[in-house]
Amino acid sequence: MDFNEHKPIYLQISDTISDKILSGEWIPGERIPSVRELGSTLGVNPNTIMRTYDYLQNIDIIFNKRGVGYFTADDARDKIVDLQRREFLNEELPLIQKKMSLLGIDPCELFKCQNS
Amino acid sequence: MDFNEHKPIYLQISDTISDKILSGEWIPGERIPSVRELGSTLGVNPNTIMRTYDYLQNIDIIFNKRGVGYFTADDARDKIVDLQRREFLNEELPLIQKKMSLLGIDPCELFKCQNS
Amino acid sequence: MDFNEHKPIYLQISDTISDKILSGEWIPGERIPSVRELGSTLGVNPNTIMRTYDYLQNIDIIFNKRGVGYFTADDARDKIVDLQRREFLNEELPLIQKKMSLLGIDPCELFKCQNS
Amino acid sequence: MDFNEHKPIYLQISDTISDKILSGEWIPGERIPSVRELGSTLGVNPNTIMRTYDYLQNIDIIFNKRGVGYFTADDARDKIVDLQRREFLNEELPLIQKKMSLLGIDPCELFKCQNS
DNA sequence: GTGGTCTAGACCACC
DNA sequence: GTGGTCTAGACCACA
Numbered sequence: 001m002d003f004n005e006h007k008p009i010y011l012q013i014s015d016t017i018s019d020k021i022l023s024g025e026w027i028p029g030e031r032i033p034s035v036r037e038l039g040s041t042l043g044v045n046p047n048t049i050m051r052t053y054d055y056l057q058n059i060d061i062i063f064n065k066r067g068v069g070y071f072t073a074d075d076a077r078d079k080i081v082d083l084q085r086r087e088f089l090n091e092e093l094p095l096i097q098k099k100m101s102l103l104g105i106d107p108c109e110l111f112k113c114q115n116s
Numbered sequence: 117m118d119f120n121e122h123k124p125i126y127l128q129i130s131d132t133i134s135d136k137i138l139s140g141e142w143i144p145g146e147r148i149p150s151v152r153e154l155g156s157t158l159g160v161n162p163n164t165i166m167r168t169y170d171y172l173q174n175i176d177i178i179f180n181k182r183g184v185g186y187f188t189a190d191d192a193r194d195k196i197v198d199l200q201r202r203e204f205l206n207e208e209l210p211l212i213q214k215k216m217s218l219l220g221i222d223p224c225e226l227f228k229c230q231n232s
Numbered sequence: 233m234d235f236n237e238h239k240p241i242y243l244q245i246s247d248t249i250s251d252k253i254l255s256g257e258w259i260p261g262e263r264i265p266s267v268r269e270l271g272s273t274l275g276v277n278p279n280t281i282m283r284t285y286d287y288l289q290n291i292d293i294i295f296n297k298r299g300v301g302y303f304t305a306d307d308a309r310d311k312i313v314d315l316q317r318r319e320f321l322n323e324e325l326p327l328i329q330k331k332m333s334l335l336g337i338d339p340c341e342l343f344k345c346q347n348s
Numbered sequence: 349m350d351f352n353e354h355k356p357i358y359l360q361i362s363d364t365i366s367d368k369i370l371s372g373e374w375i376p377g378e379r380i381p382s383v384r385e386l387g388s389t390l391g392v393n394p395n396t397i398m399r400t401y402d403y404l405q406n407i408d409i410i411f412n413k414r415g416v417g418y419f420t421a422d423d424a425r426d427k428i429v430d431l432q433r434r435e436f437l438n439e440e441l442p443l444i445q446k447k448m449s450l451l452g453i454d455p456c457e458l459f460k461c462q463n464s
Numbered sequence: 465g466t467g468g469t470c471t472a473g474a475c476c477a478c479c
Numbered sequence: 480g481t482g483g484t485c486t487a488g489a490c491c492a493c494a
Contacts, residue, residue: 006492008469022218034481045471050483058406066241067277067479067481085219093226096212102138103201110209113229124493125414161415161494240478254450277479317451325458328444334370335433342441345461354477356484382466393486398468415466415494 009044010051017056018080021072028076031069032062059083125160126167133172134196137188144192147185148178175199241276242283249288250312253304260308263301264294291315357392358399365404366428369420376424379417380410407431 003009020026032038035053039046053070056062061076073079100107119125136142148154151169155162169186172178177192189195216223235241252258264270267285271278285302288294293308305311332339339345351357368374380386383401387394401418404410409424421427448455455461 010469035483036481046482047472048470051469053482064482065479066235067477069481081219084215085221088215088219088221092212096208099200099204102135103197103204105201105204107223107227108229111223111227111229113224113227119414126493164494167494242478251450280479283479313451316447317453320447320451320453324444328440331432331436335429335436337433337436339455339459340461343455343459343461345456345459358484383468384466394467395487396485399484401467412467413494415492417466 013052129168245284261306361400
């Protein structure tokens with residue numbers, strides 16, 4: 001795993017975890033690696049993983065069983081899709097549309113939709 | 117003006133300046149506000165504006181006349197369009213398309229293009 | 233049974249056992265479930281139950297007959313009432329009163345006592 | 349400042365900050381000490397203060413101006429009262445009532461409300 | 465100067 | 480074994 005970008009590592013890890021859940025690699029309701037385990041797998045300090053897990057727990061994607069470990073929430077998949085959809089439609093899309101209109105780019109043409 | 121987002125403030129200001137030039141609010145070749153002036157207008161430290169102007173000068177959108185002030189380049193508009201088009205098509209668009217397909221969003225429907 | 237709270241699980245179990253004794257569900261002097269049994273009932277590691285029983289034995293609420301099992305003490309009920317009364321009045325009550333006054337909550341109104 | 353209890357230090361600090369806001373020592377909308385400053389004042393690592401501020405920011409009690417510092421929210425006071433009231437009425441009160449009834453303590457008598 | 469992230473290493477309570 | 484908290488110290492970008 002590479003951490004090129006400006007984004008904090010703990011959020012990049014969070015993203016890849018979301019991807020793993022979306023793609024079905026990590027099953028909702030199942031245990032995920034311990035902070036130490038994932039830390040050594042990714043070559044990252046356990047504290048950093050802790051931060052990732054903290055973040056994901058705050059948005060109810062994963063939860064903790066005391067002394068046992070972290071588990072993906074049963075509805076983790078739906079939550080992720082929902083979160084990302086909402087963010088895309090509310091935050092990113094307006095900016096994209098504004099930019100396209102300023103740059104004179106026609107979305108219909110761009111996406112090769114056929115106008116009748 | 118709010119600067120809540122993760123992007124550095126000096127780049128956010130740079131973006132709004134580009135927008136002002138694109139939209140015709142700021143005319144190519146004309147003088148733009150001084151660092152201090154714009155700083156107090158936006159409620160931002162002059163150093164931050166300095167960084168913005170530095171950045172815009174590096175990509176030849178604005179230039180400086182010593183002791184006089186900053187001016188928009190004559191071809192500022194074209195340069196901005198060119199820069200942003202290239203960045204949008206090469207960098208952002210692929211990510212947008214990937215995300216839309218993952219989230220099951222149909223661009224043609226989204227932009228209300230008529231499919232025949 | 234959920235163990236989401238911050239209190240250690242073994243103490244939470246201890247609390248519910250006290251409640252069972254207070255409410256008469258568990259009779260003083262009688263045998264209580266084995267560590268393994270209660271563990272599987274609650275979906276909890278037997279070690280955790282062991283800790284609970286250890287704790288309850290220390291404060292003389294239950295006792296152990298080697299090779300036979302754990303039993304509630306004959307005077308378990310009185311002991312629990314005594315312990316909890318003292319703790320409640322000395323430790324918790326002052327904090328509760330302070331908090332209610334800070335938050336502007338009137339205990340008399342809260343508990344629907346009639347003021348004449 | 350003493351940190352006797354089992355509660356994490358960063359939450360204890362959070363509590364004292366809430367108290368400072370409630371009591372009017374810290375005014376809503378004003379800047380609060382930097383992480384380093386408060387850290388050295390309290391004899392605590394800046395990282396720990398960072399955690400406190402992170403927590404308080406998450407629940408919208410304070411907010412951050414980039415490169416400038418942290419500020420108390422304009423409605424910080426109301427938010428705190430609201431949060432604490434809700435927590436008390438929903439979480440603590442039911443437990444208190446249950447306990448009092450099990451222990452045979454009469455709230456009206458306890459709080460010296462006059463029954464007519 | 466400010467916050468923010470990360471590491472390394474320690475210690476603790478809990479399961 | 481698990482998470483959770485804390486420290487010390489470093490480095491970075493930003494204002």
